[in-house]
Amino acid sequence: MHVIVLASQKGGAGKTTLAAHIAVAAEAAGDGPAVLIDTDPQGSLSAWWNAREARAPALAPTSIAELPAKLAALASAGYAIAVVDTPPAITEAISAVLRSADLVLIPTRPSPHDLRAVGSTVALARAAGKPFVFAVTQAKPNARLTVQAVAALSEHGAVAPAIVHDRVDYAGSMIDGRTVQETDAKGRSAAEMAELWGFVKARMTKSTKARNGGKESR
Ligand SMILES: Nc1ncnc2c1ncn2[C@@H]1O[C@H](COP(=O)(O)OP(=O)(O)OP(=O)(O)O)[C@@H](O)[C@H]1O
Numbered sequence: 176m177h178v179i180v181l182a183s184q185k186g187g188a189g190k191t192t193l194a195a196h197i198a199v200a201a202e203a204a205g206d207g208p209a210v211l212i213d214t215d216p217q218g219s220l221s222a223w224w225n226a227r228e229a230r231a232p233a234l235a236p237t238s239i240a241e242l243p244a245k246l247a248a249l250a251s252a253g254y255a256i257a258v259v260d261t262p263p264a265i266t267e268a269i270s271a272v273l274r275s276a277d278l279v280l281i282p283t284r285p286s287p288h289d290l291r292a293v294g295s296t297v298a299l300a301r302a303a304g305k306p307f308v309f310a311v312t313q314a315k316p317n318a319r320l321t322v323q324a325v326a327a328l329s330e331h332g333a334v335a336p337a338i339v340h341d342r343v344d345y346a347g348s349m350i351d352g353r354t355v356q357e358t359d360a361k362g363r364s365a366a367e368m369a370e371l372w373g374f375v376k377a378r379m380t381k382s383t384k385a386r387n388g389g390k391e392s393r
Pocket residue numbers: 183185186187188189190191192193215217219261262263312313314339340341342343345346347349
């Protein structure tokens with residue numbers, strides 16, 4: 176099982192939104208079954224899942240202390256992908272979760288504040304010795320800020336070529352337990368999520384291979 180952890184010290188970057196969407200995208204691409212794990216005391220991901228009619232991806236409640244054991248159990252149960260949401264700002268909690276990550280996905284809004292704050296999240300991923308990638312989120316169309324953000328983030332590490340734009344369908348989908356793939360399967364947001372999943376999957380496979388000394392594994 177591959178474990179993808181969404182992390183950013185900065186609040187509101189899009190961790191919870193992307194966690195839900197990535198898990199749905201993984202299922203849609205045939206890379207599931209995927210399971211969501213909410214380690215944020217705010218419980219936003221769990222609230223989204225509870226409002227949801229579809230039962231896939233699954234949600235597995237756990238405490239941070241029990242996370243390693245829970246992940247082992249989920250892997251034995253046959254899950255292929257675990258997507259873990261984390262709280263903002265609580266450094267200890269984020270660090271503890273990162274220890275279980277195969278890949279850290281760091282959503283970042285293209286604003287000077289967010290870009291300045293990204294260093295602390297990168298430092299946590301580095302301290303845990305985990306590979307990380309960035310996704311630019313909530314980007315306004317054709318904004319020069321987006322280009323600058325990609326350039327700035329590239330100095331730290333790989334940036335997903337799929338830019339996640341600021342659209343009401345992302346925000347709306349969080350309210351009724353769906354995702355943009357489900358509200359408009361042929362829309363631009365759904366295409367972004369499929370592309371983002373393709374990138375994350377490729378990176379995840381690469382890092383798992385490196386960890387296993389060149390052999391692929393689930
Ligand atoms: N691509 C997007 N377009 C429009 N709105 C978005 C997008 N992504 C997220 N949002 C909205 O921005 C807000 C913050 O998103 P989200 O809750 O996913 O961030 P977060 O990083 O999990 O926040 P927190 O740090 O509080 O956990 C939410 O209201 C969400 O609906």
